[in-house]
Amino acid sequence: MKVPDRSQWVLKWLAAALLLLAASAPATARQTVRERVDAVADGQVDISNVSGSVVVRGWDRAEVLVTGTVGGDVETVEVEVRGTRIVVSIKMPDGKRGRVDVNADLEVSVPKGSSVDVSVVSASLEVDGVEGALDLGSVSGPVEVTGTPSRIEVDSVSGAVRVDARTDILRATSVSGLLALGGRASEVRAQSVSGRVELTTTGAERVEIETVSTAIEIDMDAAPDASIEASSHSGSVTLRLAEDASAEITASSFSGRIANALGPAAERPRHGPGSHLRFTLGEGEGRIDLESFSGSIRIERR
Numbered sequence: 001m002k003v004p005d006r007s008q009w010v011l012k013w014l015a016a017a018l019l020l021l022a023a024s025a026p027a028t029a030r031q032t033v034r035e036r037v038d039a040v041a042d043g044q045v046d047i048s049n050v051s052g053s054v055v056v057r058g059w060d061r062a063e064v065l066v067t068g069t070v071g072g073d074v075e076t077v078e079v080e081v082r083g084t085r086i087v088v089s090i091k092m093p094d095g096k097r098g099r100v101d102v103n104a105d106l107e108v109s110v111p112k113g114s115s116v117d118v119s120v121v122s123a124s125l126e127v128d129g130v131e132g133a134l135d136l137g138s139v140s141g142p143v144e145v146t147g148t149p150s151r152i153e154v155d156s157v158s159g160a161v162r163v164d165a166r167t168d169i170l171r172a173t174s175v176s177g178l179l180a181l182g183g184r185a186s187e188v189r190a191q192s193v194s195g196r197v198e199l200t201t202t203g204a205e206r207v208e209i210e211t212v213s214t215a216i217e218i219d220m221d222a223a224p225d226a227s228i229e230a231s232s233h234s235g236s237v238t239l240r241l242a243e244d245a246s247a248e249i250t251a252s253s254f255s256g257r258i259a260n261a262l263g264p265a266a267e268r269p270r271h272g273p274g275s276h277l278r279f280t281l282g283e284g285e286g287r288i289d290l291e292s293f294s295g296s297i298r299i300e301r302r
Helices: 007-022
Strands: 031-038 044-049 052-059 063-070 076-082 085-091 104-111 115-120 124-128 133-138 143-147 151-156 161-174 179-192 197-199 206-211 216-220 227-232 237-241 247-253 258-260 275-281 286-292 297-301
Touching: 031 076, 044 052, 044 104, 052 115, 063 076, 063 085, 085 104, 115 124, 124 133, 133 143, 143 151, 197 206, 206 216, 216 227, 227 237, 237 286, 247 258, 247 297, 258 275, 286 297
Parallel strands: 044 085, 044 115, 052 104, 052 124, 115 133, 124 143, 133 151, 143 161, 151 161, 161 179, 179 197, 179 206, 197 216, 206 227, 216 237, 227 286, 237 297, 247 286, 258 297
Antiparallel strands: 031 063, 063 104, 076 085, 247 275
């Protein structure tokens, strides 16, 4: 399994992130930030930060407002207008040695129809009330998304990702951080190496989940003709379905156990390893495929 590479923005901020290693206490007083610019209702807003926090709120005004506080060593918070695109970024100290305070806690209010792109290193990220597309990236800071964005794409290295939103498309990737995906989405795609994946999204028509060494847990009300695929190399896979679920279900594991509380037991070949299961639940309208090489698989009622 290949997890999408966000190395470009990771490398972009790596040099700035190294400044945090020397910062054990603020050297100077924190500064207050308040910047406002006019914006179109459905423009693009790009935000970046190294450490601290970023809170993005959608509102009905045709403007972007940036408020908050920054460390005394931050040179400035730049808010640039580039046509219909607005860029919010932290200008770091140049060549300063010793202890530096570059922590920034920002709240950014944007027109609710905006498309928003946020990149952070160790800052926490929270987004709510945005109705445009979201493209979010974090190295180690936690990410939380609520509201009704049209699309969500979120990538994390080690920070936990929590989504409780209504959207058309939800795509999430992680190396070692938790992916807790809830709300409602038509299409869900999630990939992780060692971060647990928990899916509680309802109404999904298409679900694809892949992990390497971590557990997958699906507890959902899917669309009647949904297609659900979940696979892990060495992690367990647990599927919980509603009473009225209707699907053709298959499951297979090379060396893990398959436990089915909704129908027949899994079959094992007379010679050789492996367990296989295939049965119809209800009218068999949807399709569910579960696979784990060495992890267990459980199918049960909600």
